[in-house]
Amino acid sequence: MTQNLTQILILNSPLEQFEVTSLIGLNAPIFGYLNLTLTNLALYSILVLFLIISLHYIANNNSRLVPSKWSIALESSFASVNSMVREQIGSLNEMYLPFIYSLFFFILIANLTGNVPYSYTITTSIIVTLSLSFTILIGVTILGLSIHKIKFFSYFIPSGTPLALVPLLVLIELLSYSARAFSLGIRLFANMTAGHTLLKILSTFLLQMFSASVIVAVLTLIPFAIFMALIGLELAVSFIQSYVFCILTCSYIRDAIELH
């Protein structure tokens, strides 16, 4: 009985959906017990890649002058990302556009794929989001160092700081700079995880209410409407989070280029 209850509780845990599980695994006693595993995270990463490539393949309009209905959407999203890069990093640094564009579409498609029922959201894995944010921050630091050489460290000393306060401020600035790596990844992870958890919890309640008497089931249509609005909100959050991630990346790149 207790075992059953535990099983039910485990099955019904709203966080169960974020678990990385092994789908196909190869565990061979060679090369020091080689373990090759295709997890749901890997599968959905491949799916996201496939979707992005397919989207761009369908909406590719190179052969025609007049755009199709698909390519217009893609062209306008490209224009939006382009204007974002121009505004944030500056028109002279448009070379970062491909990176930001790829980042935007990767996060957006990953988020949207996760909104489809029965699917897995790769951005609800902290390893994915933190890997992204750390990679970006390390890259941005290398960029800043390569542009400004040793002068890059002046970034950690705000102008007009009294000499006595320099060690303290450097420490604070260094902490805030490093915190960016965490905040960028955790923001995306927390938003996606919170939304999916909320939907899971609410859907559990709604299922129980729908399973009750007919009158309760009919009355449950009202909270179900609110639930649908929340799904819509999740869709909006998918867009907003990918936009926020990209805009913050842009601002970090600008900081590295311009120093302050």
Add this chain to the structure above:
Amino acid sequence: MARTLQARTMSSSSDRQPPAEKASNIINSMPSSPNLITKTGTVVLGTGLAAAAISQELYVVNEETVILAGFAILISYIAKTIREPYKNWAEGHIEKIRGILNGARASHTEAVKERISSVEQMKDVVSITEGLFSLSKETAKLESEIFVQRQKVALATELKTVLDSWVRFEQQAKESEQAQLAKAIIDKVMKGLNEEKTQREILASAVAEVEQLVKAKAI
């Protein structure tokens, strides 16, 4: 009040779709092919399959089903709401681009035509240039001939002048020679006249002539 109520009832009845029409719309939206599967068949088959899947535990209804239902409804609603405005916007944009391209093509054609017509005015330019060239060639030739002739004339004039001056000089020399000769002769004659012998001879000859004349007269 009654009129307002009536108006409201009428407006609402005109806005809303009659239930029968709505029902037939739903029925029409069911997938079917005229021969094999009827609409009723689709509904029965769908319901039956769903019931069978649930009862056989092929499909387990759980909280994800609620999400699926909500997601499906929301997505179909969004798709339905967005389809028309997106279509209009996309078509408007496509038309705009098509208009720009067509306009550019038309203006390009126009420009090409203008160019053709402007070039057409110069179609005789080759023959005219050839004519002008041959004319200028002839002119140059004539000019060179004129130059040669002028040179000849100038040379002839120069020669004539030189010859004339020579002639004049020769004439002068001759005149002065003659003058000197005449003078010498006169001087000689004068000298001879002054001589007695000569005077006598002259006188004698004059006398002889006179005598002869006389003789002749006398005769």
